[in-house]
């Protein structure tokens with residue numbers, strides 16, 4: 001039993017954090033809002049050079065061959081800076097799906113991903129719209145009982161504007177003639193695995209977003225003076241933030257457990273992911289609610305950076321399975337016959 | 353990261369499981385807030401100690417097994433799984449014992465620890481006073497050094513188990529001119545010393561679970577001082593320290609409550625579902641109990657590798673005490689009109705021990721540092737907000 005990350009994993013996390021905090025500033029995020037496609041090719045290039053884009057790509061295809069557990073701490077850091085580029089989507093969802101598909105598709109696209117030449121994204125029925133479909137060189141799309149691998153020539157896109165200007169969302173229609181790459185059971189399995197991975201990505205980012213909002217609000221509470229003292233000295237303000245800290249503290253381990261289960265492929269993964277996403281997104285939503293309160297009217301402006309993180313948190317809470325979907329999955333388990341509950345059950349299904 | 357138990361850990365689990373199966377009392381003991389129940393629980397402590405199960409994290413030299421925190425969590429899981437008796441010895445073995453090992457003299461350890469371990473001497477805590485609750489530094493009870501003895505005068509209150517306990521440990525003001533955290537000394541007091549009056553205080557359930565303790569020229573030999581004179585605050589902080597906070601309420605306890613809550617809900621879902629919030633609360637209880645377990649394992653592993661725990665441990669107290677209250681509130685909702693009935697009432701069918709648990713859960717946010725005090729600590733020391 002060792003529920004800790006290795007020194008290497010922690011070191012990697014802190015170097016990625018340093019990079020992201022330095023490069024992915026709120027100013028840079030705002031600048032990308034102004035661009036037509038909303039994306040930042042220079043940043044993608046930098047992420048590629050750091051090996052992050054190809055982190056989960058096998059070595060044979062030019063990647064670093066790391067797994068979901070290696071990536072989860074980095075996904076937290078992506079959340080901390082509200083990274084808009086589809087890095088978490090790529091490393092946690094698209095690459096594993098290509099790995100699973102194997103063959104020609106994997107051999108063609110994985111090296112291109114690792115080299116930063118192509119973007120591959122995934123669209124699931126569970127999601128109303130597809131993130132970043134407009135920049136996908138290849139779109140792995142679930143429709144009906146089939147899974148398709150599509151290029152821009154095969155699809156028509158309808159833009160859906162999000163409350164979070166960083167998120168570029170599209171409804172996708174497949175042009176006639178495209179042939180599925182998987183059907184039935186196989187397609188459903190691939191999509192289910194992708195959903196768990198996408199949800200894990202949301203959960204990990206939500207942890208980072210929550211932490212960022214706490215940091216912003218705490219820092220504001222030290223500067224802003226009312227009644228002749230910093231507002232952070234008022235107990236009502238303190239306790240708002242303390243309540244966030246409590247929920248955040250108890251959301252982390254479940255996210256790490258979910259990443260472990262996915263990396264090991266143990267049967268616990270779906271419900272571990274659902275618990276993690278519920279807890280982490282709730283913590284992030286609470287952080288948003290209390291952080292805006294601590295900022296007063298400033299928090300209600302476009303000008304102050306808080307909304308960059310708040311809006312992403314709101315969006316993540318209801319994508320890759322909304323709260324109802326994930327709660328229902330947990331409920332199905334705990335109310336089922338033979339569910340392992342109670343003391344000693346938590347790690348019963350964990351594989352070594 | 354490797355979330356599988358090692359073979360050694362599995363063997364340890366099997367060992368405690370079979371020992372408990374063979375030794376657990378055939379029927380539940382009476383409440384330890386009764387004279388008879390207290391005696392039964394004392395006997396149970398002796399039995400646990402015979403099997404070296406009294407405190408598995410204690411060093412072998414003192415009758416423990418030198419286990420790490422993960423083994424301790426496993427022990428607790430097995431213990432709560434079979435609903436083994438609550439620990440009447442908790443103050444001694446969880447709090448004072450480790451502090452003694454750190455600050456005590458060799459003579460004190462030899463004299464005190466063995467009797468503590470076997471339940472021959474049960475300990476009460478004496479921090480709170482009528483005017484020193486959350487503000488513990490306002491302690492006024494005095495201990496004046498006269499020759500080889502301290503002479504104690506004053507009053508302690510809310511002292512859990514003091515009604516039948518043998519000893520009390522706590523803080524007294526040894527420097528009459530001192531203020532706040534200074535001039536306090538940690539002293540161990542035999543409760544049968546002349547001049548001590550223990551006045552039981554009935555708790556919400558009507559039983560005298562705690563007591564007021566009056567000191568009237570009580571003479572205590574100086575050999576019962578723990579740590580240096582005037583160093584009481586530091587020693588006390590070690591007793592109430594962060595790691596101890598982690599051990600006060602292990603996840604197993606709440607996971608078992610969550611499991612029983614799921615069962616209660618399933619058995620009553622027809623009526624319970626009339627309030628759609630109930631089902632959600634049951635799901636939440638399970639999720640939060642799981643996350644408490646996961647977070648505790650993660651912290652325990654980190655500490656086992658030499659990590660430190662700081663003010664973030666204050667989140668722990670808030671999390672479990674609110675979870676416990678919420679779970680019991682949900683059980684009360686499910687039981688509906690039966691919820692208020694005492695277990696022996698003729699119509700109280702299927703009420704289990706939920707009412708007792710509900711009553712006790714009301715105290716969680718108050719004892720061991722109120723949740724408001726914990727929130728202050730989190731805001732100021734963990735988040736760095738201004739004082």
Ligand SMILES: Cc1cc2nc3c(=O)[nH]c(=O)nc-3n(C[C@H](O)[C@H](O)[C@H](O)COP(=O)(O)OP(=O)(O)OC[C@H]3O[C@@H](n4cnc5c(N)ncnc54)[C@H](O)[C@@H]3O)c2cc1C
Pocket residue numbers: 476477478479480481484485486487509510511512513562715718719720721722723724725728
């Ligand atoms: C079941 C139980 C067992 C106990 N066992 C023991 C024991 O064995 N030994 C022992 O010494 N004590 C024991 N206690 C006492 C316990 O430690 C105190 O109750 C606790 O420290 C709070 O003190 P108080 O009751 O005087 O409340 P107060 O300090 O008067 O607090 C009343 C309310 O005011 C709030 N408050 C006070 N100060 C602040 C502040 N600075 N900021 C915000 N809010 C504040 C509190 O949070 C609380 O809500 C026990 C208590 C209970 C309920």
